[in-house]
Amino acid sequence: MATAHTFKLWFLAGSTFLLLLSACTTTQTPAELSEKEQKDYLQKGQMLAQQSFAALSGRLMSAIETGGVPHAIQYCHTAALPLVDSLSKAYKANIRRTSLKVRNPQDTPLDWEKNILQSYQQELTAGKRPTPLVKVLDKKRIAFAAPIYMAQPCLKCHGKLGETLNEQHYAAVKKLYPADQAIGYVDGEWRGMWSITFFRK
């Protein structure tokens, strides 16, 4: 009886100690991700960025086909954000695009986004190709970022004025975005990044 009792006490003390230990380690490093979590967020981010891109560009291209570039610009203005919003809701994430040269003022980078954009830019200057990444922002938020590049069809709205970008079409852009900075791009050029924030429970 006595030994069983002692054992029970030791067991209790031991598990309390373990509990304290794990509580300690979690409070000391609340923000770190395991390798598996890191991989999962990277995969989920890439999947969401691809899905958002497919949704945006698919609709954009059909808008250009049905109504021409000015119609598509208008469409972009009114429909692009809600579309990404609904994906955000479905995946309990905040999906957006940002850049060092924005068209839509709502896409202006936040501080942490600006840091990543600048490091992407430094990598490019150094001749490296930026890659998607996952970053812990705080206890509750994990960020995913991935670079965005220009393709040929993008130049219709972001290209060089009077060359790939038609001046009349650009007038339509300026009407909606008087402070636009997002022109002058060439095919393959780095444009900005996907920014996806995941919320941990």
Ligand code: HEC
């Ligand atoms: C029909 C015109 C049009 C085409 C084509 C187009 N865009 Fe845009 N783009 C816009 C407009 C308008 C906005 C601002 C609205 C918004 O935030 O979605 C924008 C915003 C963006 C943004 C968000 C950052 C910012 O500057 O506000 C990125 C990134 C972007 N475009 C990349 C691309 C890429 C990559 C392509 C080609 C796959 C592309 N765009 C094709 C019109 C266009």
